[in-house]
Amino acid sequence: MGLLIQALLDKYNEENNLLGDDAYNVENVVSFQEVYEGKGGWYYHLNCTRKTKGGVDNLFFPEVLRMNRGLQSKLTCLHMVKPAVDNGTCYGCKKTNVSMKHPIDAGKYKGGHDPLWPPRLCVVLPPDLPEGFDAKMKAMEERIRYQFQNCCC
Template identity: 45%
Template structure:
């Protein structure tokens, strides 16, 4: 199922933070944030304001630099993210968490696109594997993600099925002033599919 005509998922990578945010536009034109920060929001600016407010709440007092020398400030920023998490800790490595948020945004987009065909929705269970690929010539490389993830089925009455569904998705990352992710395809697959 091709998704090239749907709006991209926007990414926000705030400087000094290990947290990446994703913003999805639904069919009604509302904006949803991942992780969820309230909403839906009526504009991209409202969604971005919610992100800034959330980050202000997360800022750690240990990152206050009042009265510190430039060297002490530099050391602190090398060791810690702005929420006080050590950069070299497992909690400070955001890759798996950020990919899960991106997949959740893509899966919500998929569920919304299919709503008229079925009362079943899919909830993310786990990201099984993700790979980055670069294609093109030097100076004009495009980055793609190939993702495999499992979902649980959720009916309209909120009953969760026990069956895990395996999905494949291909996503193009578009670099620019802000990152965007375009869903090229998403398909349910069988474990025996190549």
């Protein structure tokens, strides 16, 4: 999931001329939630960290719309969150992933507003990943980058 978000952030950085320390880069995916929003479709809600100038970790909330049965994805929200302040209401996350931080302004993200749709998946990644995990993730990153480079969007 981190690789998908990084690929989308690379596209976002390029479109917004963000370079160096201003560019968004995923350091860690802290938590992940898949949310179904009825006719709105499937969304991924994430909390990720990134290092900024001075080595400070910042938490941000990206939301991704999954399109064409998961073959394409679109970044619909990218918002820095302050854990002590931001905790918007998302019905898709609050039942199983209470640690997920959302922007306080629920209008900034599209998924999770329908209280009737239950959440599907919650993942909190462990700090120590199994041996060989990096090689598998590198192969997945290459595949995702290839898909986005050859995509018609």
